[in-house]
Amino acid sequence: MSLQNLKANKLRSFLTMLGIVVGIGSVIVIVSVGAGAQSLIVNQVTSVGSNLVGVLPGKSEKNSPPASIMGIKITTLTFSDAQALAQKNNVPHAVAVSPMVRGYEQISWKNHNNYFNFSGVTDKYIIVQNVAVAKGRFISENEALNMGKSLVLGSQVAEDLFQGQDPIGETVKIKGVSFQVVGVMEKKGSAGFENQDAQVFLPLATAQKMILGINYITVARIKIDDTKNIQPSINDIEALMRARHRIPGPDQDDFTVENSSQAIAALTTITDAIRYFLASIAAMSLVVGGIGIMNIMLVVVNERIKEIGLRQALGATKRDILNQFVLETTVVSLVGGIIGIAGGVSISVLVALIAKKLGYNWDLVISWQSLAVSTSISFLIGLIFGIYPAKKASRLSPMEALRYE
Amino acid sequence: MDLIRLEQITKNYGNPGSDITTHVLKGVTFSIQEGEFLSIMGPSGSGKSTLMHIIGLLDRPTSGKYFLRGEDTSQLSDDQLARLRNKEIGFIFQSFNLLPRISVLENVVLPLSYVGLSQAKEEELALKVIRAVGMEHRINNMPNQLSGGEQQRVAIARAFVNNPSIIFADEPTGNLDSKSGQQVMSILQELNHQGHTVVLVTHESATAEHGTRMIKIHDGKILSDEPIINRLLADREGELGK
Ligand SMILES: Nc1ncnc2c1ncn2[C@@H]1O[C@H](COP(=O)(O)OP(=O)(O)OP(=O)(O)O)[C@@H](O)[C@H]1O
Ligand SMILES: [Mg+2]
Numbered sequence: 001m002s003l004q005n006l007k008a009n010k011l012r013s014f015l016t017m018l019g020i021v022v023g024i025g026s027v028i029v030i031v032s033v034g035a036g037a038q039s040l041i042v043n044q045v046t047s048v049g050s051n052l053v054g055v056l057p058g059k060s061e062k063n064s065p066p067a068s069i070m071g072i073k074i075t076t077l078t079f080s081d082a083q084a085l086a087q088k089n090n091v092p093h094a095v096a097v098s099p100m101v102r103g104y105e106q107i108s109w110k111n112h113n114n115y116f117n118f119s120g121v122t123d124k125y126i127i128v129q130n131v132a133v134a135k136g137r138f139i140s141e142n143e144a145l146n147m148g149k150s151l152v153l154g155s156q157v158a159e160d161l162f163q164g165q166d167p168i169g170e171t172v173k174i175k176g177v178s179f180q181v182v183g184v185m186e187k188k189g190s191a192g193f194e195n196q197d198a199q200v201f202l203p204l205a206t207a208q209k210m211i212l213g214i215n216y217i218t219v220a221r222i223k224i225d226d227t228k229n230i231q232p233s234i235n236d237i238e239a240l241m242r243a244r245h246r247i248p249g250p251d252q253d254d255f256t257v258e259n260s261s262q263a264i265a266a267l268t269t270i271t272d273a274i275r276y277f278l279a280s281i282a283a284m285s286l287v288v289g290g291i292g293i294m295n296i297m298l299v300v301v302n303e304r305i306k307e308i309g310l311r312q313a314l315g316a317t318k319r320d321i322l323n324q325f326v327l328e329t330t331v332v333s334l335v336g337g338i339i340g341i342a343g344g345v346s347i348s349v350l351v352a353l354i355a356k357k358l359g360y361n362w363d364l365v366i367s368w369q370s371l372a373v374s375t376s377i378s379f380l381i382g383l384i385f386g387i388y389p390a391k392k393a394s395r396l397s398p399m400e401a402l403r404y405e
Numbered sequence: 406m407d408l409i410r411l412e413q414i415t416k417n418y419g420n421p422g423s424d425i426t427t428h429v430l431k432g433v434t435f436s437i438q439e440g441e442f443l444s445i446m447g448p449s450g451s452g453k454s455t456l457m458h459i460i461g462l463l464d465r466p467t468s469g470k471y472f473l474r475g476e477d478t479s480q481l482s483d484d485q486l487a488r489l490r491n492k493e494i495g496f497i498f499q500s501f502n503l504l505p506r507i508s509v510l511e512n513v514v515l516p517l518s519y520v521g522l523s524q525a526k527e528e529e530l531a532l533k534v535i536r537a538v539g540m541e542h543r544i545n546n547m548p549n550q551l552s553g554g555e556q557q558r559v560a561i562a563r564a565f566v567n568n569p570s571i572i573f574a575d576e577p578t579g580n581l582d583s584k585s586g587q588q589v590m591s592i593l594q595e596l597n598h599q600g601h602t603v604v605l606v607t608h609e610s611a612t613a614e615h616g617t618r619m620i621k622i623h624d625g626k627i628l629s630d631e632p633i634i635n636r637l638l639a640d641r642e643g644e645l646g647k
Contacts, residue, residue, distance in 0.1 A: 009506055287530070310502050313463055314516040315491020317484040398490075399463040402502070 003305075011383060013332055014298045020336030020378040023289030027282040027374035028344025028366065033351055034278035035365035038271035043262065043361040050225055051095075051202060052128065053234060054258040055085065055241070067178045075216040076245065076254040079204070082220040084244060086124075091222065091236045093229035098128035099217045101207050107200060109161050109172045116157055117199040118174070120207025128223045136168045136183030143203040147210065151179035155187040156197040157275065174202075177210050222285065279370075290381040307334055308393035309401025317377045322387070329386025333379045341371060407436035408570065408602060409460060414469035416455050416625075427456045431625040432469070436647040439570070442597040444605045444616035444633070452625045453606045454575055460604065461494055467555045491519050494603075495564030498574035501556045503548040503563075509535065514561045520567070524529050534562040538592055539552035553640065554585025563593055571602045576614055579611045590615050615639060 057077035082099035085091055106113055119125075122144035126132060133152065143150050151172060158167050167181045177200065188196045208214055224233045234257050240249070241255050308321055316324075327394040348366055355362035393401045423541065429452045437460075447453050458464040471478045481489070495516075496562060499642040503512045513531040521528075535541050538558040548556055557577060558630055564572050574593060578586035582591070594615060597603045607613050609624075614637040621628040 168455045306502075307504060310504065311515070311519075312487060313461075313490060313496055315487055315519040316565075317487040317519075319484070320487075320519055335543070398487075399458040402498075 011108060012296060012352070015292075016274055016329075016332050016382065017336035017339070019289045019292040019296070020333055021340040022292075023286045023378045023381075024337055024340025024374045025344035025347070026285045026289075028341065028370050029347045030278050030282040030285070030352070031076070031275075031370035032344075032364070032366050033375040034275040034350035035367065036348075036355065036362050037353055038268075038275055039363035039365060040355070040360050041267055043363070051224045051230065052260040053222045053224060053230060053237065054260075055081070055222065055237060056258065057218070057254065057257045058248055059256060061252045064169050069140040074254075075214070077217050077220065078215070079208075079217055081241065081244060082100055082217060084240060085220060085222055085237060090240045091233055093221040093225045093233045093236075095225050096127040097126040098122060098221045098223075099212065099385050100125070100203065101212060101216075101220050102218050103207065103212050104368060105174050105211060107157075107161065107172055107174050109167075109170060109203075112161055112163075114160060116209070118207065119199055120202050120204040120212070122204050125201065129196075130219045131188060132186050133183040134186040136181070138183055145203075146203055147206045148203045149177070149179050149183040149206065150203060152183040152201040153181060154185050154195075154197045154199045154201075155224060158184045169296075176205075213303055234259060238292055238352035282370070282374075289378065304390075305393045305396070305401050305404040308390060309396070309404065310396050312398035313392075313402060321390050321394060325387050326383075329382050332386070336382070337375050337379060341375065346372075407472070408439045408441075408474060410470075410475075412470040412472075412586075413433055414456075414459060414466045415472065416459065416464075417467045429625050430466070433622075433625070433627055435523070435620060435630060437571075437602065439602055440597075440600060441618055442594070442603045442616040444603070444607060444613035444619045445557045445622060446607055446610060446613040446619055447622035448608055451622050453608070455602065456622065457573055457575050457606045461496060462490050463496075482561060483507060487519075491567060495567065495568050495569040497557070497560050497564045497571040497572065497574040497577045498610055499579040501548070501553075501560045501580075503556055503560060507547055508545050508547060509540060509551070510546065510560050512559060513566055515563060519563040522574040523647065531562070535559070535565045537562065538562045538572075552585070554581050554588060557589055558582060558592065559583065561596075565596055565601065568606070569601065571604060572596060573604045573606075575606045576608075578607070578609075579603070587640045588610070594639055611637070 012156060026210065047202050057074040079099055080098050085094060088094075088096040093306075099122060102117065103120075104115060104117050106115050107118075108114075123139055123141040126138050134155065136152070138152055139148070139150055142148065142273065153161070153167055161167070161172070162170070167184060170181045172181060173179070185196065185201075202211065204217075208217075222233070222237070224230050238250075238253075238256055241257075242253070243253055247253060308316075311321060312318075345366055349364060352362055352364035393404075412434050414430055414433040415428070418427040418429060420427065428622075433456060439482070442517070445456065446452050446605065455464075459466050465479070478486070478489075483631065504515070510528065510531055514527045514537055517527045517530060530544065532541065532544070535544060538561055540555060540558050540562065543555065543559075544550060548559070551559065556579075561577075564574075569630050572593070577593070590612065593603055597617075605616055613619050613631060614635070616633055617636060618630070618632050620630045
């Protein structure tokens, strides 16, 4: 009976349903895309590891970046500093220390050559940076300390330089020095500000002495065993560095200690703000959808009140009328809700799939809160504005309802 | 026992925004017997429709007593009144009042949908009355695809599909040409002949003369209440366009 009425008022039913579908669907998509984007940003930073502390040469001024970033060469950080940091009795919570130097050089293989970034590293690099080799092996401790001639390629360098051929065992030249390729890194994507895929890794001492001609290091990254031990470790590191460099107080520091969890916290604050912003847009779209439903319902109130008056004249009780409207709006809201959820979830999945295809580290997040809130609000709006004319008419006598204009 | 007995029925309307009340019915007393064809006649604004709505249990009087088969209707709840309307009363309105978006058949089924019959039984009963008013060839049409006279015949079918004791018709010919009007009056006389009590409201004496008794009402009061001696019989030639 009631459903026949829904069919009879196809356009009205469809428009009401559309409001609910769009309301629910858009909330789900917006919330999911917001959470996905946040995961993308946080993943990029945390993929390096959130338990990292970096020691940079030079003092960072409060209002300007560390001097080393500005391109000024500061020579105060050495490999022996890194060795001291790695000693258990100096920094008990340090898991591993990765000292590094960096440069940019032409690398050639047979008649191919190109310029690439390189990093001089020790075997600790892969532990600290939380990365792995895809093929072959990484640089050994012995090679790093004793000027070994091994070399590990970033995945993109392997593609660019070797173009599909197996690079393991091949010999490449940098500044006239021959290196043997021993490994290729896993593809990682850009993390933070570095693109690991587009660089090569050399043994630290070799890079320092034979390529760059220096005896200092540009950074030492330290992996701490647990996030809660980061602050005590920073204190240990600062005390050790001051003792080694004979620095009387913090204002004379010739080094800077940085901590990635601070960066993550800052990023999370920003991405949270973006998410709340998106969620409020979603809430507004729900309200707009609700107003749409309301408008459609209000437009038909008059017509419906006459209809209710007629049905009452023909013998419908108030309960009959209310039942009919509850059933009608429930069916419309339910079908609209299901379509809205299905549509919203599919679009969210599609966005995540496309983002992953494009190489982004994107998590598919569909929060049940967004499902629950959007569904119940749309449902409520549908119900209230569907039953409203029935309630209004039931306060009139059948005669008044019939005469209603 | 009287089918219907009204005693000193009044109806006032309060006008919103002022304390002037409109006295529409000013103490109306009469009774209706089973099988009568009662015409209520009066000029526009005299209170005919108001009176019909009260007798038809669509509205309650401001004061006075209304007995249906001896039962005081003021004691009945809204839902009990709805059930009484469903069982005992059929309405025919001047403006047809068909639901615009459902078919002729579905419109005629409407009163039965509150009875609780099977769909097959509902359709069987509806088809019977639709055939009686000669509209069986248009059962799947929408009301707006019918002429005014055809719509009114559908509305009449709906009014007696429940086999009510009383059929109320408020200006049933008011929106029709004379030929369609004749058809409608002929059907009403036929229904009356079959035993339904008919109450017809009109301002035209020519229409009122089709009844067996006439109550003239003016300014909310009964002027006269007399049997109709030379009753008009509706033109059967005009009936159903035959
Ligand atoms: N809801 C209302 N509020 C105030 N006055 C009303 C209301 N309904 C009807 N009236 C008044 O009651 C009087 C009688 O109305 P009613 O519809 O019964 O007249 P009628 O005899 O049927 O007239 P017509 O032949 O034009 O249909 C009119 O003057 C009308 O203005
Ligand atoms: Mg009237």
